[in-house]
Amino acid sequence: MKAFGKILGLVLLGLLLIIVALGFALTHFFDPNDYKDEIRQIARDKAHIELTLNGDIGWSLFPWLGLELHEAGIATLANPTQPFADLQMLGLSVRVLPLLRREVQMSDVRVEGLNLRLNRNKNGHGNWEDIGKVPPAAAKADAPATGSISEPAAEIPATPEKPTQPIRLDIDSLTVNNARVEYNDERTGKQFSAESIQLSTGPVHDATNIQVKLTAFLASNQPDVRVRTELNGELRFERALQRYQFEDMKLAGEISGEPLQGKIVTFAAQGQLLLDKAANVAEWTGIKISANQLRALGELKVNDLDKTPQISGGVSIAQFDLAKFVDSIGQTLPTMAEGSLSKVELVSRLTGTPTSVALDDINLKVDDSSFSGRIAIEDFAKQSLRVQLKGDTFDADRYLPPTSAEANSAAVARQSEVKSTEADALAGVGSTPLPNAPTKGAWSSDKLIPAERLSKLDLDADLTFGQLTLDKLPIQNAALKATGQGGLLTLENLRGELYNGNFDAKGTLDVRQPVPVLSLQTQISRVPVENILESQGKKPPVKGLVTLNSTLTASGNSQKALIDSLNGTASFVLNNGVLLNANLEQQLCKGIATLNHKTLSGEPRGKDTPFQELKGNLTLRNGVASNPDLKVRIPGMTVTGNGDVDLRVLGMDYRVGIIVEGDKSDMPDPACQVNERFANIEWPLRCRGPLELGAKACRLDSERLGQVASKLAGDKLGEKIDEKLGDKVSPELKNALKGLFKR
Template structure:
């Protein structure tokens, strides 16, 4: 028995020595470089690619099947002279015996100087699409067609054994100095990944594989260059089709034309999972950073085999949005002071390849907190849906500063008004009427981006606890608007303002070259002085405004819209006051002149109160005609008829003041109202800049002469009645009175 064991051992030892000797002989006396042509032909026939071996082939047989290729390239059979891949060196070795068990056990795999060139030609055909394909010209025309009646191959008739994946066992994978070039000729776009370095730990199925990948990425449209690094632990299970990348960190720096000379430092971290059996993927413990921006969240994707559905959530920590935009070469638009200084966001996300929705949205922008829902229902149609609520929002803060053209027009306008006011001696009331203004009050700068408006598909429902607009503090503001196919509709814009309220409705048709707008307005009990003051003008009057209007306009600038303004309006101003204009004193001055007496004191007040002011307006091409102005003040009734030229913000009014009697406790004796003056309409002319209000009003001297003549005629008539009494007939007395009234 011992002898048998000894013989068996010697036999095995002998066989091992023979195998080693054969391996030594094969590796030392068999040179694969002598068979390069056969190798190229074998690759051409089996893999259908053109292999070029310019360098030496090194190899070993046992116990490792080792191979080294130097200076090799691969091309498609359709373009064998244009390699799509080449490398300086590929080195790998495989254990021989495990191959018999369908196990791949490799030592270190090294790839040096790999260059991959991918090109899409003018016809949109990619050179990678021909890999492994046999050109039509290479087919053998002499090959006889298959005989239909030939017996089927018995081997093929046998059922295939269930495929089992090879077991991978690699000590490490190293790729040094690789490069990938992609050139899309029809779009003139290029993408390059260069200086690619990849290193891994041992590669085994269902185990963590440490990896590190670095590369420099660049594109030409736009010109961007990025330095990147990816680290993590890769785990895969080929049987379960499950892939994970734990402790993932992707970081780098980017520079280029979009960044305007600035640098973007970015990183992304988290755990990645793709389960192809369940058709789901996820990114958990998500952390993003880009310069000052910091974000946390998680993302989940399902239905990878159909239409992917993404859900998740994200939060962005507070940052200075203006500084962030400046840091990435995208300066913030020129908005008001204090805008875009603080931004913070939390939201849930739901998305498909064609849509995205932000639900439970909460945004803190500067001093505002905004909550609600934002969605783009169709990326192609840019279908935007908004449902937002803000506690407070200062819209003026986010408006562009006034343009230079508007500034110059405004300066000229203000200079004209100031000059008119300087010439107006309101205290004495003896200066001539100011001239009608001539300077335009509105800018002709482009107001609306028509092309963008024509593409809008918007449905918005916005509400604000407090909205500041044109310096007006609007409480409980709400806006419902929609836009589709170039028609923008404001269903309702309403709010409370200074214990009053308002509502605006309208639409804008942006389809024609000259857009057309229609606006309907309702204002109830809103202090009018705040409207005027918000425009940077000192209010000439105060009171509670009630207004209804229905107007149309066309154009794409303030100037064009005002000059084409047409429509109607009615207004009423209750509890009003004419500021810095004692109209009663001016009337008293006129009465004292008729009484041939001098005023004994200074004016008792600088304002003129009135109980009501109302009328109707008809707009024709920017000029508002007001034929029925009615004003009531204590002891006076005022009737007005005139125009307001909105194009230059000027007025031209003829006003009639009817004296109803002096109601004051201590009237000035010089202007004591004679009973015969009651019911007389005293003429007043108002002309000049609208901002001057009553400062631009003067007694009409010509009209005053007619009043005096009428009063004189009435006085003579009284004398005739006194002298003649009942001595003559009434007809004769009327004829005599008529002689003195001509």
């Protein structure tokens, strides 16, 4: 028995030596390089690809089925001379026996110098679409000839196929060095490339974490952008459950190129990625994103991957300097006040679809302002913007562009003209000549309305503010509601409280035509007019509570064009006011003293003229407002007038009449005693000059004063006729004599 065991051992050893010898013979005496043509033909017939083998083929048989390809290329049968892929070397080894159990156990897989070229021609056809396909000409040639009679093929009953078992992967590692992928679209001229691709993994097994590291340089030509990327993490896939995870994902890199104007953006992203195809869910949790100064946290979840994906999640952006961030990515913001957008932070819930996105429950802070509400783009293609925000305080002026150099120059020139006129007007009360009408334009010719951008806007905005500063006006409890569709913007409501008064406005802006058209209706109630003027840096010529109703239209794309085309109507009332630096009593004294042939001996008691009410109606035509019914109620006198306000140069030209209401108390100067003789006489004034001067631009109207003197002289002569003639002549004759002298 012992001898038998020894003999059996020798036999087994001999069989093993024979197997080893056969493997050695197959791998050393059978050279696959001698069969390259046959291998190429098998690739054509079975895989329908054109295989180029310029290098050597190395291989091993047992226990590893090893293969090395050098300088190989792959092309489609439709374009066999234009390979879409080539590589310098592919090396892999597979255990033979596990293949029988549908298990792929591989050693290190190495790919060197892979070059993949994807091209879409001018007809929109991609070269990758022909992979594995037989050219139409070859398919037709292989088809059986028609017209011959042959026996019908026997039908083979179909047998149900057993469900295939999933192949189990077991790879020690995967390494890709110096790979390149290029995409070229001949229709658009766009090109994309990924170069210097380096990929390395740890052991690849199902349902285990696989360490992955990938680096690449990405580029495009439209626009010219270059990106350096590095990706690290642990990949896990469970194919039976259709569940894929990328844990501890870390992506970092730099972006440069034409859109960044020579600047570089350094970016990074982290988190946990999950794709569950069975549940049609994808998630990105533990998000950390940075881009230069920007830092953000959040999470995203996508449901209904098999239908219309639904996005939900949240985002939190830490406080950062938005102005510096925009500059760091090579972009420019409109000119704003220094320090604007230096403190911006955001917390919000996020929802969306492939065509829309919404930020709900917003907590937004911009500099010294806080907002809450919702911002959404309901349709990316239509730019459908929906905004519902509530703010505490917001200074809009600091974010508006300053006036241009041209506008500043025009403003300086006009201000110089106003100051010169004002100095002349104040040189002597009522003694200087009537000021000249202003001639300098008061408005800018700068482009005001971004018509092209607004024509594409689909807007629905609802904004409220505890306090809004706009054009230096402090508006309390401001509310704005506006819509825009197809180039027609509608201001449904703009209202607020201003200096304890209130205002309300609505209107439309039509940019559907070459020249924008504006329509506006306003209501202002009991707002101190002096505060409005002071906020604009102007000295108010009048004080009082103004109430104004107006309906206006205009067209153009600058302040000047809009004012030049301003048309409409308005009515105004100014209550409990004061005409500043304008003593109408002194003007009246001067007229009475002139008629009394006396000289004023004293100075006026005050510089201002208080009034109870100032009102009138305006008809605007091409920037000029006609006011035919100006009325001012002043204690002891009534003032009426008519004239024009030229809004183009902010000038006025009025003829005013003052009526002394009966016998009044003594004036401070005997030369202008008001008695019954001067009661109910309309004393004429002319007001002309810059609108800012107000009543300071008023002077006694010498031409019309002569008519008043003639009337007074006629009245006095009539009294003498009555005294001399008494009842000696008829009333008709006395009236005829009075009328003769009044002429």
